[in-house]
Amino acid sequence: MNSLLSPIEIQRPASLEFGAGLVGAVGRWAAARGIARSLVIATGPTAARAALLGLPGEVVVFGDVKPEPDIPNLEEALALAERVRPELVVGFGGGSAMDLAKLVAVLPGTGQSIHDVVGPEKVLGRKVALVQVPTTSGTGSEAGTRALVTDPATRNKLAVQSRHMMADLAVVDPDLTVTVPPAVTAATGVDALAHCAEAFTSRRAHPLIDLYAIEGIRLVGRYLTRAVADGEDREARAGLSLASLYGGFCLGPVNTTAGHAVAYPLGTRHHIAHGLACAVIFPHTLAYNAPAVPEKTALVLEALGAPASADPRAVAEITLDFCRELGIEMRLSRLGVPEDDLPAMATEAHAIRRLLDNNPRDISESEILALYRAAY
Template sequence: MNTPRNITIHQPSRLEVGANTVTQVGDWVGNKRALVITTSPVANHVSRLGLKGPFTTFEDTPPEPNELALRTILDLAESIKPEVIIGLGGGSVMDLAKLAAVLWNKNQTLEEVVGLNKVHQKLSTLIQIPTTAGTGSESGIRALVTNSQTSAKMAVESEHMRADIAILDPTLTYSVPSTVTAATGVDAMAHCVEAFTNIRAHNMIDDYARMGMKLIGQYLKRAVANGEDTEAREGMMLASYYGGICLGPVNTAAGHALAYPLSTQLHLPHGLANAIIFPHVLAFNADAKPEKTAEILAALGLPQSHDPSNVLQAAYAFCIDLGIEMKISKHGANTEVLLQYAEEAYNIKRLMNNNPKEMSIKDILAIYKAAF
């Protein structure tokens, strides 16, 4: 049992799960003014929403959201005063949709709301529609934005950013490439695992993590092998959602801290960065959380072991079998910058302090070298 403590879990007011549920959005929105925040690769799905009233679509969301993109969206939203904001896309889209829904009147700036519970009010109804299965952003109340000058992550958390409606429609993920499906799936796994092994772990959140890990072990390979396997795609969307719940009262730990420099410096997608780091941090923490590590491996259908080298070998092979390129040297990194990455990761204390085992800069550098 984990040490008892008080927690609060925020979830969407309404959750719709199933194939083609996205087509109901127009009925819920009615004739209200809407702003749809999305990205060009999935903008074709806007037509499936069935919007009946006036709406504006923003498609220029960057892979890693920054304050410049948010500023552009807020200017657009201020001009149209949307009654409804719809986030249709991955975690970047949904995080920007959360912030737009509470900031577009510009009574507060982004800098004023960074932190916990600093947002004054929600300005628009918020509908979140993920088109990938990885971040679980639709389930929670936290948004991350990268500072374009410093590459630092700015985290905003507020109950006012809770989705009024979240839709998990597996048909929206049919077209996601297998490599992206694999990486985002491992990212969802990392959310569950890092919360599960966290020093702030909670018994209730542990059970959400277990459900997510079991679904990933059951369905991720199937979703990678056949993008239109509706059962597998829905299973992965549920796993991602459960991982998102884990982020709220517990959050991630060293794995995500080590992944962030790969996103900010190498510009790797968030899911891929976390997939690359996942086996290494799982192995590093194995002797600190041996029983839970065994559960994690069992959920993935891997041989159970408490030995870090065996854990690394098994988890690394799992990712390789999914088709993920696990060497950061193949993604543009060079050995000269690894120490810089290690120092950056080490200083993300809001996550590093959650890790079940203390990790020094030397430890982090060793992981980056092993991943090189």
């Protein structure tokens, strides 16, 4: 854990607007800068709503973003960007759309491929404007400098981090999330929770980020059940949008830990949506880490509105119940994961050192396998 004397760098979008009904701010921002040609990167359902952005001039929409985007999906978007030559790229959707938008904004015309920029600060620069507009409350990608895509050849997620991928403008309009179905609301909400809880209990945790992390957890505890029960509860939607944003603030300087590392193979191998994968794994990794960070684990449960505890069994039971009551299917066996694939998944997860090295407690490959079996 870092102390108040530990140095930390915080990066944020140059401008961030938060509030119901603000989506039109994107068009006003673009018009004020004389932008005449834009490329919107969106998922299929969201692509049909691109007119809400109010963009001026020529607007081209790439609406084929996959739930777990891979290199071929990225290459399709990059090919369109090469033809369109936009002055502005807009990520409009969940984390997948916003991650692709970051890469589409920085790669065309540079001679760099996705493999050239994997890792921290390898992107050469950016010549176009970048705006991010989330339509779900989960990843907080609008506030960060990372993008992830899956390499089909290795089944690994490639992580790119660059200050050049930070948005010029992020517009967080909670009203855009009212149409998100209950199951997606639940899973993405637990993803936001996992971002905050993992950052809060990380070896790299910092008091400056703890502030966002614990408040993000409180917001999920207060509003997620309400939003699942009534998607048009605008206050609950706003609370979750803020929780997601705070989770995004946690990712840059601290990042996630074992929870996300263990969740990744569920998406890359079995195409389970990222939010759902993180939700299924979250109780098990929080409980595993409890002995290493007992005080902070107890605070996580309190922030969720549950009794404070650092006992691993109680932690697992309380958080499993929280997720089940949201209607989330918490058994890997019911999500189409073959039991004989668990050892290979454990091997892949154990190799994700960029996240596991942040974990507050060392975890072996056999212990990861035990977590999968507990979730099975």
